[in-house]
Amino acid sequence: MCGIVGYIGGNEAQPVLLSGLRRLEYRGYDSAGIAVLNADGRMGIVKCKGRLSNLEEKLKPSPLSGTVGIGHTRWATHGEPSELNCHPHTDEKKEIAVIHNGIIENYMHLRGWLSSKGYRFFTETDTEVIPNLIDYYYNGDLLEAVNKAVSKLEGSYALGIISVHEPDKLIAVRKDSPLVIGLGKSENYIASDVPAVLNYTKEFIYPEDKEIAVIRKNSVEIYSPEGERLQKPVKHISWSSDAAEKGGYEDFMLKEICEQPQAIKATMATRIQPGKPVKFDNIELTKAEADSIDKIYIVACGTAYHAGIVGKYLIEKMARIPVEVDISSEFRYRDTIFTDKTLLIVISQSGETADTLAALRKAKKSGVKVLAVSNVVGSSAANEADSVIYTWAGPEIAVASTKAFTTQLVVMCSLALYFAQQRGTMAAEEIESVKSDMLTLPDKAREILKHREVLQKFASNNYMHKNMFFIGRGIDYPVAMEGALKVKEISYIHSEAYAGGELKHGPIALIENGTVVIAMATQKDLYEKMVSNIREVTTRGGRVLGFAMEGSTSMEQVADSVLYIPKVSDVLSPILSVIPLQLLAYYFAVQRGCDIDKPRNLAKSVTVE
Numbered sequence: 001m002c003g004i005v006g007y008i009g010g011n012e013a014q015p016v017l018l019s020g021l022r023r024l025e026y027r028g029y030d031s032a033g034i035a036v037l038n039a040d041g042r043m044g045i046v047k048c049k050g051r052l053s054n055l056e057e058k059l060k061p062s063p064l065s066g067t068v069g070i071g072h073t074r075w076a077t078h079g080e081p082s083e084l085n086c087h088p089h090t091d092e093k094k095e096i097a098v099i100h101n102g103i104i105e106n107y108m109h110l111r112g113w114l115s116s117k118g119y120r121f122f123t124e125t126d127t128e129v130i131p132n133l134i135d136y137y138y139n140g141d142l143l144e145a146v147n148k149a150v151s152k153l154e155g156s157y158a159l160g161i162i163s164v165h166e167p168d169k170l171i172a173v174r175k176d177s178p179l180v181i182g183l184g185k186s187e188n189y190i191a192s193d194v195p196a197v198l199n200y201t202k203e204f205i206y207p208e209d210k211e212i213a214v215i216r217k218n219s220v221e222i223y224s225p226e227g228e229r230l231q232k233p234v235k236h237i238s239w240s241s242d243a244a245e246k247g248g249y250e251d252f253m254l255k256e257i258c259e260q261p262q263a264i265k266a267t268m269a270t271r272i273q274p275g276k277p278v279k280f281d282n283i284e285l286t287k288a289e290a291d292s293i294d295k296i297y298i299v300a301c302g303t304a305y306h307a308g309i310v311g312k313y314l315i316e317k318m319a320r321i322p323v324e325v326d327i328s329s330e331f332r333y334r335d336t337i338f339t340d341k342t343l344l345i346v347i348s349q350s351g352e353t354a355d356t357l358a359a360l361r362k363a364k365k366s367g368v369k370v371l372a373v374s375n376v377v378g379s380s381a382a383n384e385a386d387s388v389i390y391t392w393a394g395p396e397i398a399v400a401s402t403k404a405f406t407t408q409l410v411v412m413c414s415l416a417l418y419f420a421q422q423r424g425t426m427a428a429e430e431i432e433s434v435k436s437d438m439l440t441l442p443d444k445a446r447e448i449l450k451h452r453e454v455l456q457k458f459a460s461n462n463y464m465h466k467n468m469f470f471i472g473r474g475i476d477y478p479v480a481m482e483g484a485l486k487v488k489e490i491s492y493i494h495s496e497a498y499a500g501g502e503l504k505h506g507p508i509a510l511i512e513n514g515t516v517v518i519a520m521a522t523q524k525d526l527y528e529k530m531v532s533n534i535r536e537v538t539t540r541g542g543r544v545l546g547f548a549m550e551g552s553t554s555m556e557q558v559a560d561s562v563l564y565i566p567k568v569s570d571v572l573s574p575i576l577s578v579i580p581l582q583l584l585a586y587y588f589a590v591q592r593g594c595d596i597d598k599p600r601n602l603a604k605s606v607t608v609e
Contacts, residue, residue: 002087002101003029003073004179005196006160008170009187009217013069014059016189020196021052021071029073029395030081030377034059035088035097036069037167043094047086067217068167070160070190072099076377077392078107079124089128091135092120096163098134100127101192102156102177103392105269110152130159142166143214146173147225150210155269156262160190170215174207176262178247181205181213181220183234188215193247194237202237251596253398253490257582258449260403261442264575266392267407271414272435278418282387283371290319290422293343297336298325299359300347303401303485304373304408308347309478310574311412317571318426319419328355331362338366345371345415349396349404351379360384373411375404389415398597400489402582405482406445409575413438416571437569441576444566448579452587454563455580458545459587462516463491469507470497470581471537472520473530479574480520483581490599491588500526500533513541518581521548521555522565522573534558545584547577 003024007016017034032055033047044064048054052073072087079085088097104110107126110133115121119132133152137145142163150157156176162169172179172190182189182197182204189197190213194204207213207222211230214221222230249255271280296315298308305327312323326334328346332355344363348356351374360381363370372385375393382388391407417434420426462468468487472480477499484497498507500519511517517537521530527548534544535558546559550567565576589596 002075002192003196004070004099004101004158004160004190004192005072006070006099006162006170006172006190006215007187008068008215009184010067011187013066014064016197016200017069017071018052018056018059019199020189020191021073023195023198024073024191024193025052030076031074031083031086032072033074033086033088034064034069034071035090035162036064036066037162037164038064038066041164041167043090043097043162043164045088045090045094045097047083047088049081049083049086068162068170070097070099070162070170075395077103077390078126081377085123085125087127089123089125089131091131093135095165096131096134096138096161098127098131099160100130101158102175103266103269104129104153104157105155106153126155130157131161134161138163138165142169142171143212143223146171147212147223147227150175150212151225156266158192168216172207172213172215173211175209176265179207181207181215183220186217188217188220190215198237204235204237205232206235207232251398251586253400253402253586253596256396256398256402257579257586259394260406260579261445261449263393263403263407264410264445265442266394267410268414268438268441269392272438274436274439275432278414278421278431278435280389280414280418282389283418285418285422287422287424290419292341293321293419294339294341296321296323296343296345297331297363298323298345298347299328299331299356300325301328301353301355303405303482304347304349304353304356306478306482306485307405307408307412308345309481310409310475311345311416313475313478314413314416314571315419318416319423320425321419321423328353328359332358336362338363338368340367342368343371344368345373346381346385347373347408348379348381349375349391349401349408351376351381353381357381357384373408375407399599399602400486400585400596406575406578409578410438410441413572413575434569434571437572440568441572444568444576445579447566448576451563452583454561455584456587458561459584459591462543463588463591465493465514465516467494467510468516468518469510470495470518470520471500471503471530471533472497473500473526473533474523475571475574476520476522476526476530476577479578479581480518482578483518483520483585486582486585487588489602490585490596491592491594492600493588500530503533503536508536508540511537511540511542515542517542517544518584519544519546519559520577521546521552522577523570524549525570527552531555531558547580549573
């Protein structure tokens with residue numbers, strides 16, 4: 001996610017802003033900028049593409065002087081990484097400046113409405129509508145204008161706002177995006193995370209959704225959306241600097257697991273909306289074009305490959321298009337059969353995976369249309385593909401992928417619905433039902449994260465094992481594969497995944513007294529068959545941790561431990577059921593004393609063959 005920081009006090013703002021942005025570099029970004037109000041009541045803005053060091057070099061000849069300012073490191077979502085699209089953004093008169101973390105889902109509507117009122121826009125971003133909307137409502141009271149403006153915004157946001165009209169104020173407001181207010185002596189701060197200003201203060205206020213803060217150098221006032229003055233508790237932070245950079249979590253992996261509800265929500269934003277067609281900003285497929293596709297290849301590596309297998313199940317079920325999934329390093333060396341009706345989908349978190357890029361280029365040379373799914377705006381895969389769908393997971397720092405995977409699953413489901421919609425292979429009512437269920441996923445993911453005791457207990461009792469197995473049927477099988485991979489990656493336990501029906505064809509020979517087996521049984525049509533597979537394991541002495549959908553109480557009769565997934569459509573279950581598997585792998589690694597964020601021999605982005 002983007003990093004934001006703001007300062008108001010008696011000292012120069014620029015050094016504080018740069019220091020704060022430097023401490024937020026771990027979040028990942030592609031551009032940076034600051035805005036400062038000077039003593040003459042004018043606003044100075046400097047921003048640039050690339051690393052924060054580029055911004056610092058740009059500021060050296062002519063530093064921005066002033067005691068009120070805001071700064072931002074941008075992770076591009078709307079518009080390519082560029083100086084123009086970089087924050088802070090202003091209205092046309094450069095009287096109001098805004099920094100923003102989040103996504104404004106209705107920005108196109110607001111942009112069109114403001115354009116009809118005479119406002120001009122110069123960037124590709126969703127954020128640019130905000131300062132213009134505030135300007136539209138400004139009538140001598142900045143707080144009132146901000147309150148009216150945010151009431152029109154749909155989506156997520158954490159905002160820092162300054163104006164030449166009221167230079168003694170810094171206004172901040174949030175909804176579904178993180179924001180903290182740091183309290184100093186005759187100076188105060190805002191940031192997207194505590195690390196930004198922890199070297200200046202350890203006293204913080206945490207505003208709730210839609211609460212608006214009016215921050216002066218000697219005071220902080222918090223208001224409800226209705227204008228009521230609120231009293232907020234002040235919390236003292238005692239974290240070390242290293243721990244604080246992880247937002248209070250011991251590891252980035254755990255932090256990123258816990259960020260999944262918001263990442264899922266962000267990835268659905270503008271694409272999945274009640275009563276509206278499924279849509280993607282960069283894809284326009286007519287019915288004739290959709291009908292002409294006779295085969296889809298999905299190509300990826302590692303975790304992304306497992307997302308591709310889930311995608312195969314979903315696309316074939318919903319859109320009735322044959323799908324073949326291949327590992328990138330194998331696909332690039334096969335004599336693949338392409339036709340003018342073939343579509344290639346490549347999935348890569350970084351968009352820079354060497355083997356996946358090679359597969360993409362192989363297809364392009366053959367004249368095949370390529371769709372990329374990536375988490376990085378402006379990545380090689382995004383640039384070279386004919387079209388791209390971004391997973392709005394935000395930067396993922398831990399090597400073991402978690403929130404990137406769940407957002408890839410969201411994209412796969414959204415894409416399957418899109419193809420089904422264009423091809424007419426599902427009734428509108430069926431599509432709407434799945435969409436409605438998708439919109440419940442963030443809350444259900446939060447519910448899963450509240451119940452970790454079963455996983456912690458199971459991990460503490462079984463972390464010493466050298467081997468374990470994951471089993472599943474249907475769409476549970478690729479989830480089992482991903483669970484096994486996570487255990488391999490960060491705990492170094494040998495773990496393998498098998499389709500439940502394959503046990504009797506060999507793997508059951510490995511089951512003996514005490515063998516650990518993780519069994520996925522979330523699919524209604526396959527539930528009883530999975531129960532039979534579990535019995536095959538337990539009668540041979542295996543210890544089973546079962547995962548089932550709420551309401552499937554018979555699982556308790558066959559498994560040693562059970563964790564229930566909040567009830568959801570079968571096709572959506574992987575998005576939820578993988579979260580406890582990620583946590584299980586994490587707790588195994590904790591018990592074994594492993595370096596969780598940087599497992600041995602692995603890199604975050606594999607840019608070599």
